Amino acid sequence: MLAFLGGTGPEGKGLALRLAMAGEAVIIGSRDATRATTAAEELAQLATGVRIDGASNADAAQAADVVFLTFPYEGQRPTLEQLQEPLKGKVVVDVIAPMQFQRGRGASAVEVAAGSAAQEAQELLPDSLVVAAFQNASAEELQQPDTVMDGDVVVCSDHQEPKALVMELVRKIPQLRPVDGGSLANAKYVEQITPLLVNINRIYKIHAGIKIVGI
Ligand SMILES: NC(=O)c1ccc[n+]([C@@H]2O[C@H](COP(=O)([O-])OP(=O)(O)OC[C@H]3O[C@@H](n4cnc5c(N)ncnc54)[C@H](OP(=O)(O)O)[C@@H]3O)[C@@H](O)[C@H]2O)c1
Numbered sequence: 180m181l182a183f184l185g186g187t188g189p190e191g192k193g194l195a196l197r198l199a200m201a202g203e204a205v206i207i208g209s210r211d212a213t214r215a216t217t218a219a220e221e222l223a224q225l226a227t228g229v230r231i232d233g234a235s236n237a238d239a240a241q242a243a244d245v246v247f248l249t250f251p252y253e254g255q256r257p258t259l260e261q262l263q264e265p266l267k268g269k270v271v272v273d274v275i276a277p278m279q280f281q282r283g284r285g286a287s288a289v290e291v292a293a294g295s296a297a298q299e300a301q302e303l304l305p306d307s308l309v310v311a312a313f314q315n316a317s318a319e320e321l322q323q324p325d326t327v328m329d330g331d332v333v334v335c336s337d338h339q340e341p342k343a344l345v346m347e348l349v350r351k352i353p354q355l356r357p358v359d360g361g362s363l364a365n366a367k368y369v370e371q372i373t374p375l376l377v378n379i380n381r382i383y384k385i386h387a388g389i390k391i392v393g394i
Pocket of ligand 1: 185188189249254
């Protein structure tokens with residue numbers, strides 16, 4: 180079972196939809212269980228034969244083996260401080276790219292004392308297995324079930340088996356390719372590509388992704 184905390188937003192919805200279409204049982208989490216149920220029902224309309232439920236973030240975290248963090252960076256510390264217990268021993272996939280928007284300057288990365296959101300998550304959850312992935316995957320494209328994603332997902336972690344598991348999940352989304360990004364310390368560079376992509380999207384009016392050549 181895969182859970183998407185903050186899965187009522189576009190990124191969590193998109194990833195939940197794609198992985199449900201690949202046959203995974205998924206559960207949308209929210210600070211409000213009713214909002215999660217509504218989002219799950221809406222998503223289930225977009226594809227046939229998918230298993231998508233909704234629950235509070237805490238119940239979703241409890242129910243799942245792999246838990247995706249798909250809420251804004253501001254929510255990371257307060258959310259994870261409350262969920263240390265249900266997340267113990269679990270694979271936690273940090274999708275968060277800490278970003279700010281300034282008038283006239285577009286998107287820019289927010290400095291994180293730990294180095295990256297993913298490293299901060301690992302500090303907050305010492306008994307969980309944090310993997311950083313999907314920070315550059317466009318929510319717009321993920322939410323369109325017929326759109327081919329065509330890009331790379333760089334996967335970083337200090338835990339080898341959980342990293343391999345998340346790379347397998349990437350492969351379940353047609354045309355997305357996992358790239359082993361090494362240790363969790365490298366998540367910083369991946370997270371910081373996202374504000375660049377947001378600015379490129381504005382210039383070209385597209386949903387840009389990334390591709391590593393030469394592999
Ligand atoms: N959008 C993209 O294209 C994209 C691409 C790559 C990575 N990401 C990353 O994915 C994450 C989610 O992106 P998004 O665009 O889906 O975000 P979002 O729409 O701003 O937020 C997603 C959900 O997070 C919950 N939330 C909002 N503020 C929160 C807080 N302070 N504490 C806890 N939960 C909160 C809300 O759900 P409830 O109110 O139901 O709890 C909201 O629906 C972000 O960290 C972003 O950097 C996004």
